[in-house]
Amino acid sequence: MAYVEFKAIAKSFGNFVAVADLDLEIEQGEFFSLLGPSGCGKSTTLRMLAGFVKPTKGHINVHGRDVTALPPEARDIGIVFQNYAIFPHMTVFDNIAFGLVERKLSRPEIKKKVDAALAEVGMTGFEDRYERELSGGQKQRVALARVLVIEPEILLLDEPLSALDKKMREEMKFWIKNIQKSVGITTIYVTHDQSEALTMSDRIAVMDQGRVLQVGSPVEIYEQPASRFIAEFIGESNLLKCQVTTLDGSACSVNLGDVSIPGRLSSNASVEPGQDVALLVRPEMIRLRPIEANEPPKLQGTVSETIYQGSVVRYRIHAAGQEIMVEVANRPDLPRLNTGDNVATYWSAESGVVIP
Amino acid sequence: MADGKMSQPRSLSQHQFKWLLVVPLVAFFVLFFVIPVGLLFATSFNPAKVGQVALVSDLTFDNYIRFFSRSNYLMAAGRSILLASIVSVITLIVAYPMAFVIAKTENPARNTFLLILVLASMQLDMVIRLYGMMVILGDNGLINQILQELGLTDGPVALMYNFRGVVFGLVQFAIPFMVLTLVGVIKGIPSSLEEAARSLGASRRRAFMRVTLPASMPGILSGSLLVFALSISSYIVPALMGGFRVGVLPIHIYQQVAESARFQFGATIAVILFLISAAAVAIYLRLGNRKSGGLA
Numbered sequence: 001m002a003y004v005e006f007k008a009i010a011k012s013f014g015n016f017v018a019v020a021d022l023d024l025e026i027e028q029g030e031f032f033s034l035l036g037p038s039g040c041g042k043s044t045t046l047r048m049l050a051g052f053v054k055p056t057k058g059h060i061n062v063h064g065r066d067v068t069a070l071p072p073e074a075r076d077i078g079i080v081f082q083n084y085a086i087f088p089h090m091t092v093f094d095n096i097a098f099g100l101v102e103r104k105l106s107r108p109e110i111k112k113k114v115d116a117a118l119a120e121v122g123m124t125g126f127e128d129r130y131e132r133e134l135s136g137g138q139k140q141r142v143a144l145a146r147v148l149v150i151e152p153e154i155l156l157l158d159e160p161l162s163a164l165d166k167k168m169r170e171e172m173k174f175w176i177k178n179i180q181k182s183v184g185i186t187t188i189y190v191t192h193d194q195s196e197a198l199t200m201s202d203r204i205a206v207m208d209q210g211r212v213l214q215v216g217s218p219v220e221i222y223e224q225p226a227s228r229f230i231a232e233f234i235g236e237s238n239l240l241k242c243q244v245t246t247l248d249g250s251a252c253s254v255n256l257g258d259v260s261i262p263g264r265l266s267s268n269a270s271v272e273p274g275q276d277v278a279l280l281v282r283p284e285m286i287r288l289r290p291i292e293a294n295e296p297p298k299l300q301g302t303v304s305e306t307i308y309q310g311s312v313v314r315y316r317i318h319a320a321g322q323e324i325m326v327e328v329a330n331r332p333d334l335p336r337l338n339t340g341d342n343v344a345t346y347w348s349a350e351s352g353v354v355i356p
Numbered sequence: 357m358a359d360g361k362m363s364q365p366r367s368l369s370q371h372q373f374k375w376l377l378v379v380p381l382v383a384f385f386v387l388f389f390v391i392p393v394g395l396l397f398a399t400s401f402n403p404a405k406v407g408q409v410a411l412v413s414d415l416t417f418d419n420y421i422r423f424f425s426r427s428n429y430l431m432a433a434g435r436s437i438l439l440a441s442i443v444s445v446i447t448l449i450v451a452y453p454m455a456f457v458i459a460k461t462e463n464p465a466r467n468t469f470l471l472i473l474v475l476a477s478m479q480l481d482m483v484i485r486l487y488g489m490m491v492i493l494g495d496n497g498l499i500n501q502i503l504q505e506l507g508l509t510d511g512p513v514a515l516m517y518n519f520r521g522v523v524f525g526l527v528q529f530a531i532p533f534m535v536l537t538l539v540g541v542i543k544g545i546p547s548s549l550e551e552a553a554r555s556l557g558a559s560r561r562r563a564f565m566r567v568t569l570p571a572s573m574p575g576i577l578s579g580s581l582l583v584f585a586l587s588i589s590s591y592i593v594p595a596l597m598g599g600f601r602v603g604v605l606p607i608h609i610y611q612q613v614a615e616s617a618r619f620q621f622g623a624t625i626a627v628i629l630f631l632i633s634a635a636a637v638a639i640y641l642r643l644g645n646r647k648s649g650g651l652a
């Protein structure tokens with residue numbers, strides 16, 4: 001039995017369905033992300049688990065216990081909000097002590113635990129500050145300390161990085177992940193940023209319009225997206241229109257222009273020969289080479305645009321009536337191409353994913 | 357919320373333009389407030405002379421000495437402060453729940469309806485409202501009739517032409533101001549604060565007491581200050597609801613100016629009234645900085 005279970009959970013606001021028929025299982029100690037575009041129901045899902053929103057139907061179990069009807073204060077769940085929700089009339093110390101005071105701990109115990117929490121998040125010496133005297137990153141640390149100090153069963157994070165600048169975001173990403181690992185707390189992380197989800201998560205649930213489209217490890221989600229939506233939402237993708245020619249288990253060849261290209265079927269998908277499908281190839285999986293004579297047939301095209309980006313060079317290739325984006329590491333051993341060059345494109349059979 | 361609100365570079369001309377916008381207000385303020393109050397202040401240092409209006413060069417502290425050496429004036433000042441304080445507290449207690457409900461009502465139609473309900477009383481002139489209250493509070497008024505029907509009292513309870521009556525009148529006058537001030541502040545408290553408190557283990561009531569209420573302290577303070585200033589300077593309510601029997605400072609000012617024609621002494625009382633209000637503002641600023649972590 002999973003640690004957290006959403007069972008056929010749905011939430012409507014009036015006629016609007018924010019979350020529809022959601023089933024999720026989250027394991028103990030896992031870093032689990034809800035990833036999806038704005039308005040897809042991530043926060044609503046999280047808030048149902050926290051107890052702020054009552055599901056229209058379904059049940060939520062935590063550790064085998066049905067918590068659906070419990071008020072937030074009875075759930076033992078810590079939440080960090082996008083705006084951090086630091087209590088403005090309290091010092092950092094009192095903020096972190098808040099949950100301990102509610103649990104009626106003695107003063108020395110509170111002091112000890114708050115000091116330890118401050119040390120853990122690297123905020124020792126800030127106990128007398130008020131919210132308005134803290135930077136975004138510091139507020140974040142206080143918000144996390146305030147939650148971790150009560151040692152909740154589950155940690156919920158709702159877009160905790162979105163209010164930070166890019167550099168801070170990169171830093172906090174690893175910092176949060178490290179703290180989560182060292183504490184070992186079951187964590188559910190809401191984000192619309194695929195790179196955050198890929199970097200931090202053990203598993204990801206991709207959501208759209210109130211539904212979960214796919215659940216899997218970052219590798220599965222990135223390399224075997226179940227749908228075109230997921231492929232496009234996560235990372236950059238070339239989705240090439242083609243037809244299935246042959247099918248053998250998960251190996252699947254497609255016809256692209258005049259060439260037959262081997263690929264593999266995305267997980268759980270089923271297609272038939274002759275069906276119109278999309279072939280997903282990530283830009284960094286494609287290699288380019290000038291066309292040589294007496295070569296076996298490959299997908300050939302013309303460089304229509306060259307974009308130099310320092311560490312990588314990107315090429316827009318026109319091939320078989322479609323645009324293909326290619327990203328090549330900027331290395332001296334790889335040929336540099338110019339606009340107008342004719343090139344052959346390569347990728348390994350595993351890198352071409354057939355999506356219905 | 358401050359997130360994502362990047363400070364935008366503003367060109368100098370835009371900045372200057374912004375200052376131009378305050379010019380009409382400042383001009384109005386100087387012409388109709390600073391100058392009259394300055395004249396009033398100066399007049400209070402002239403010797404009291406019946407019928408004398410114009411400023412004279414003769415300066416004296418006699419009026420102030422008179423004020424502070426007569427117990428009836430000192431008691432009037434004390435009564436005014438007590439009245440304004442009581443009104444502030446009662447208005448706060450009555451207005452907070454209403455403001456809370458309005459602030460937490462998300463449905464825009466219902467929200468507007470509730471606000472109109474509160475503001476409706478402001479549509480009528482104060483005098484009309486007070487005559488309305490007399491019908492209820494008078495010796496043969498609704499409340500006294502009910503009290504006697506129920507056998508709770510033998511004779512009528514004096515609800516008007518006394519301190520109590522003035523309090524009733526001022527509270528009903530002040531409620532919309534308090535509600536409006538509080539609604540703005542309570543609305544500005546992100547709901548995530550209360551939610552954070554709840555998930556940290558606080559019941560709904562505890563979260564309100566420990567988070568929402570203290571976070572609305574800036575509104576409580578500024579609303580109370582506003583009501584205090586409105587109440588302490590009100591003339592019409594003590595005049596009508598107190599029937600001139602509740603001697604607060606504005607009543608004394610009126611008597612000095614309109615009845616005794618001693619403008620200088622009237623001006624002195626007015627200056628003292630003004631200083632009491634200014635002291636209240638100073639206390640408010642200090643409290644505001646301490647209580648709310650500088651939110652006010």
Ligand SMILES: Nc1ncnc2c1ncn2[C@@H]1O[C@H](COP(=O)(O)OP(=O)(O)OP(=O)(O)O)[C@@H](O)[C@H]1O
Binds near residue numbers: 013016036042
């Ligand atoms: N209290 C509410 N009343 C009405 N509609 C709501 C309410 N809360 C959320 N919604 C709607 O439900 C949908 C899902 O909202 P939710 O906040 O869960 O989205 P989200 O995935 O967290 O999006 P974002 O990335 O923008 O935070 C949205 O379309 C939103 O407008």
Ligand SMILES: [Mg+2]
Binds near residue numbers: 042043044158
């Ligand atoms: Mg959200």
